[in-house]
Amino acid sequence: MDTPTTLQTTPRQRLNSDERQRGIVAAVLVLARERGPEAITAQAIADRIGVTQGAIFRHFPDKAAIWMAVFAWVRESLATVLATAIAKPKSPLAKIEAAFFAHVAFIAANPGVPRALFHELQYPDDSPVRAEVRTMISGYRERLASLFAAARSAGELPADLDPGLAPVLFIGAIQGLVIESAIAGSEAGMMARARQMFPLLLDGYRGRDER
Numbered sequence: 138m139d140t141p142t143t144l145q146t147t148p149r150q151r152l153n154s155d156e157r158q159r160g161i162v163a164a165v166l167v168l169a170r171e172r173g174p175e176a177i178t179a180q181a182i183a184d185r186i187g188v189t190q191g192a193i194f195r196h197f198p199d200k201a202a203i204w205m206a207v208f209a210w211v212r213e214s215l216a217t218v219l220a221t222a223i224a225k226p227k228s229p230l231a232k233i234e235a236a237f238f239a240h241v242a243f244i245a246a247n248p249g250v251p252r253a254l255f256h257e258l259q260y261p262d263d264s265p266v267r268a269e270v271r272t273m274i275s276g277y278r279e280r281l282a283s284l285f286a287a288a289r290s291a292g293e294l295p296a297d298l299d300p301g302l303a304p305v306l307f308i309g310a311i312q313g314l315v316i317e318s319a320i321a322g323s324e325a326g327m328m329a330r331a332r333q334m335f336p337l338l339l340d341g342y343r344g345r346d347e348r
Contacts, residue, residue, distance in 0.1 A: 158196050160186050161203060162210050169249030174256035204257070204266045211250050212273040218243045219280060229288035233307075234335060236284065240311055241331040245324040251315045278304040285342075294342050303342060310338050 164185040168177045179200060183190045197203045222239035223232040244251055257270050281304035288294045294303075314331060318324045 154196055157186075157188075157192075158206060159210075161193060161196060162207050165203060165207050166247055166249035166253065169253045169256075171249075174253050201264070201266055204253075205269055207253060208257075208266065208269045208273060211247075211254075212269070212276070214247075215240070215243060215273075215277060216280075219277070223284065228293060229284055229291050230293040230339075233281075233284050233288060234339075236281065237307065237311070237335055237338070238328070238331060241314060241327055244311065244315060245318075245327040248315075248318070248324050251312070252319075274308075278308070281307055295344055298342060306338065306341060310334055 161182055164182050165177060168174075168181055168185060172181070179190045179193050182203070183193050193203075197206065218239050219236055222235040226232045226235050254270060254274075257267055260267065282300045285294065285298065285300035285303040289296060289298050289300060311331075314327050314334065317330065318327050
């Protein structure tokens, strides 16, 4: 699925099915930031993009299908962000740094994403939507783990670094920035804080200098 287009507010514009689905996905993520995922209804989505509630369900069979499309877009978009970020830097550690800043920039531009993820993961029961979220997170962690393994092999990170655990700290640091921005009520300072945080994160990976 392509990146969601800018939200449409005029109800008379005729869009094809793929365009309308992208618009619905975009609306859900905006509403997740504005109201919280638990307050998102089909009517709220319809109002946001200027269609009837019935029109929403001409493009998706039910609300679960809408959330599946949302998380599919997040998975594909974050994978593209990561691939683009690590394409240019040559050293593994430089790729990790680029991935960190690219991830933060993605969240700052799409603040509804972490809210939707946290909301979905809080439920104990299994569902196709939660399975999609877990698969997405697992795949992302595996890609990060390969970067940390390469940095370790290159001698840029300690030989005893666990590349399977390193992404947990990486993602956790970004989650901390998300919480901080939620408290502040704005994502405006996320990138500046990320630039301050990354050296601390790197110190954590390198560990204490035994002298």
